[in-house]
Amino acid sequence: xxxxxxxxxxxxxxxxxxxxxxxxxxxxxxxxxxxxxxxxxxxxxxxxxxxxxxxxxxxxxxxxxxxxxxxxxxxxxxxxxxxxxxxxxxxxxxxxxxxxxxxxxxxxxxxxxxxxxxxxxxxxxxxxxxxxxxxxxxxxxxxxxxxxxxxxxxxxxxxxxxxxxxxxxxxxxxxxxxxxxxxxxxxxxxxxxxxxxxxxxxxxxxxxxxxxxxxxxxxxxxxxxxxxxxxxxxxxxxxxxxxxxxxxxxxxxxxxxxxxxxxxxxxxxxxxxxxxxxxxxxxxxxxxxxxxxxxxxxxxxxxxxxxxxxxxxxxxxxxxxxxxxxxxxxxxxxxxxxxxxxxxxxxxxxxxxxxxxxxxxxxxxxxxxxxxxxxxxxxxxxxxxxxxxxxxxxxxxxxxxxxxxxxxxxxxxxxxxxxxxxxxxxxxxxxxxxxxxxxxxxxxxxxxxxxxxxxxxxxxxxxxxxxxxxxxxxxxxxxxxxxxxxxxxxxxxxxxxxxxxxxxxxxxxxxxxxxxxxxxxxxxxxxxxxxxxxxxxxxxxxxxxxxxxxxxxxxxxxxxxx
Numbered sequence: 355x356x357x358x359x360x361x362x363x364x365x366x367x368x369x370x371x372x373x374x375x376x377x378x379x380x381x382x383x384x385x386x387x388x389x390x391x392x393x394x395x396x397x398x399x400x401x402x403x404x405x406x407x408x409x410x411x412x413x414x415x416x417x418x419x420x421x422x423x424x425x426x427x428x429x430x431x432x433x434x435x436x437x438x439x440x441x442x443x444x445x446x447x448x449x450x451x452x453x454x455x456x457x458x459x460x461x462x463x464x465x466x467x468x469x470x471x472x473x474x475x476x477x478x479x480x481x482x483x484x485x486x487x488x489x490x491x492x493x494x495x496x497x498x499x500x501x502x503x504x505x506x507x508x509x510x511x512x513x514x515x516x517x518x519x520x521x522x523x524x525x526x527x528x529x530x531x532x533x534x535x536x537x538x539x540x541x542x543x544x545x546x547x548x549x550x551x552x553x554x555x556x557x558x559x560x561x562x563x564x565x566x567x568x569x570x571x572x573x574x575x576x577x578x579x580x581x582x583x584x585x586x587x588x589x590x591x592x593x594x595x596x597x598x599x600x601x602x603x604x605x606x607x608x609x610x611x612x613x614x615x616x617x618x619x620x621x622x623x624x625x626x627x628x629x630x631x632x633x634x635x636x637x638x639x640x641x642x643x644x645x646x647x648x649x650x651x652x653x654x655x656x657x658x659x660x661x662x663x664x665x666x667x668x669x670x671x672x673x674x675x676x677x678x679x680x681x682x683x684x685x686x687x688x689x690x691x692x693x694x695x696x697x698x699x700x701x702x703x704x705x706x707x708x709x710x711x712x713x714x715x716x717x718x719x720x721x722x723x724x725x726x727x728x729x730x731x732x733x734x735x736x737x738x739x740x741x742x743x744x745x746x747x748x749x750x751x752x753x754x755x756x757x758x759x760x761x762x763x764x765x766x767x768x769x770x771x772x773x774x775x776x777x778x779x780x781x782x783x784x785x786x787x788x789x790x791x792x793x794x795x796x797x798x799x800x801x802x803x804x805x806x807x808x809x810x811x812x813x814x815x816x817x818x819x820x821x822x823x824x825x826x827x828x829x830x831x832x833x834x835x836x837x838x839x840x841x842x843x844x845x846x847x848x849x850x851x852x853x854x855x856x857x858x859x860x861x862x863x864x865x866x867x868x869x870x871x872x873x874x875x876x877x878x879x880x881x882x883x884x885x886x887x888x889x890x891x892x893x894x895x896x897x898x899x900x901x902x903x904x905x906x907x908x909x910x911x912x913x914x915x916x
Contacts, residue, residue: 583901727804856883
C-alpha cells in the first residue's frame with residue numbers, strides 16, 4: 355500500500371492464511387488535498403507444499419481498504435473519498451508545531467516563541483532533505499546533465515518565488531540564490547542551503563513583510579490575501595500570473611479569480627471546517643451515553659452521526675443555491691441503515707448513506723441533527739442550557755458572561771419527579787443566574803423534544819414535553835416559539851442570525867475582526883448576503899474581494915525584513 359509517496363510503501367507485508375497477523379501504517383496528511391494511493395494485492399502459495407493434496411478449487415481471497423481518521427472508528431474507506439483523477443505529490447512534514455493562539459477565536463500566530471522558531475527550523479531541514487532526495491524529478495534534470503547547475507539554479511529561483519509569493523528582484527536573487535551556489539561545495543549542498551534560507555526567511559514565514567501605504571494593494575499581496583483567505587495556503591500559478599499581468603487591480607477582477615478558486619478542494623475543506631466550528635463540534639466531542647438507558651448507542655453509531663452531519667453540510671454547500679437558510683430549515687437527513695434503525699426510519703439495515711425526508715414538524719436542519727442534540731446533552735438526559743448557549747452564541751452571535759459562580763448541575767436522580775425543563779428552571783431561578791439564563795433557557799427549551807441521543811420524544815417521565823420558548827431581540831421585541839420548527843423559521847429569517855454568520859465567517863477566513871476593515875463592512879456584507887439569496891459561496895467571494903482590496907490605513911503594517 356502506497357499513499358502520497360509512490361516510491362515508499364506504507365504497508366508491505368505477507369499475511370498467512372488463518373493467522374491473526376495484522377499490519378498497519380500511520381501517516382499524517384493535510385485536509386483539503388488529494389493524495390495518490392496505490393494498492394497491490396496478490397495471492398500465492400509461497401512456502402506451501404501441496405503436491406500430495408487433492409485437486410480442489412483455490413480458496414477465495416478478499417481485501418478491505420480501511421482507515422481510522424483522528425478520533426473516529428476504523429472503517430472501510432467510503433467510495434466518496436476516492437477518486438480516479440491524478441493527484442499532485444505532496445511533501446507533508448512530520449515536524450510537530452506548538453499550537454497557535456486561539457484566544458481571539460481562531461488559530462492565529464499572534465506571538466513568536468522559542469518552540470515555534472525551533473519547529474520552523476526542524477521543518478525547514480525536513481523539507482530540504484526531501485527536496486534533495488527528489489531533486490532530479492523536481493528540477494527536471496539529471497545528475498550527468500551538462501546544464502545541471504543552471505537548471506538547479508532556475509529551480510531554486512522558482513522555489514523562492516513561490517515561497518515568497520512574488521518575483522525576486524536582483525538583490526534578493528543575489529542573496530538567496532547566487533551567493534549560495536558560489537559558496538557551497540557542490541550543487542546539491544547549494545540547493546539545500548537555498549531551501550533552508552528561504553523557509554526560514556520572514557518573507558516566507560509572514561504574510562506581508564515590508565508593507566507600506568503605497569504598496570498595500572500590490573497585486574502580489576492581493577493574490578496572497580486571496581489564497582490564504584480561501585485556502586490557508588499560497589497562491590497557485592494562475593493567481594501569480596494574474597498578479598504579474600496586473601489583473602488583480604479591480605474588484606471585478608478579484609471576484610472573477612475568487613470564483614475560480616472556489617472549485618479547489620481546499621476551499622471546500624476550509625468552509626467545512628468553519629461550519630463545524632460554527633456548530634461547536636470542530637473538536638470531535640465524546641458523545642458516549644448511559645449504556646443502561648441507551649444500550650444500542652455506541653462508538654460506531656456516534657461515528658455514523660458525525661458522518662451524517664458532515665454529509666448534510668456538504669449537501670447544502672454543494673447545492674446550486676448554497677442557501678444558508680437550508681442549514682436551519684431542511685427537513686431531510688443523511689442516514690444509513692444503522693442510523694435509520696436507531697432513529698425509527700424505514701431503511702434496510704445495510705443501506706448506505708442517503709438523504710431521507712423526515713417530518714418537518716419534528717426536524718429542522720442542524721438545530722435538530724441528532725449529532726448536535728447528543729453532543730449538547732448529558733449521558734442520560736438532555737441539556738437545555740448547553741443547547742441554549744449554542745443558539746445564543748453561535749447562531750445569534752450574542753455575548754454571554756461566564757457564570758458568577760461555579761454551580762454543579764442538579765442531578766436528575768435528586769429530583770426524579772421533575773422533568774429536565776422543570777429541573778433547569780429550578781436551578782437557574784436565582785436572580786444572579788437570570789441575567790444570562792433569561793435568554794439561554796427559553797432558547798434551549800424549544801429543543802426539549804430531543805432526548806440525550808437526539809431521538810424525538812413526546813413525553814418525559816410520563817408528562818407531555820413542553821417545548822415552548824421565547825427570545826428578546828436586540829431591538830427589544832419578544833418572539834415566541836413552540837418547538838424546533840418555530841425556532842428554525844425565526845433564526846433563518848433573523849437579521850441577527852445573518853449578521854452573526856457573516857461576522858464569524860469573515861473572522862474564520864481572514865483571521866481578523868471584521869471591524870478592522872471598516873465600521874460599515876459588516877452591514878454591507880450582510881446586505882449583499884440577503885440580496886444574493888443567502889448564497890454561502892457568493893458570500894465567500896464577497897468577503898475575499900472586500901478583504902483583499904481593503905485600503906491600507908485600516909490594516910496593520912509590519913517592519914521590513916529579509
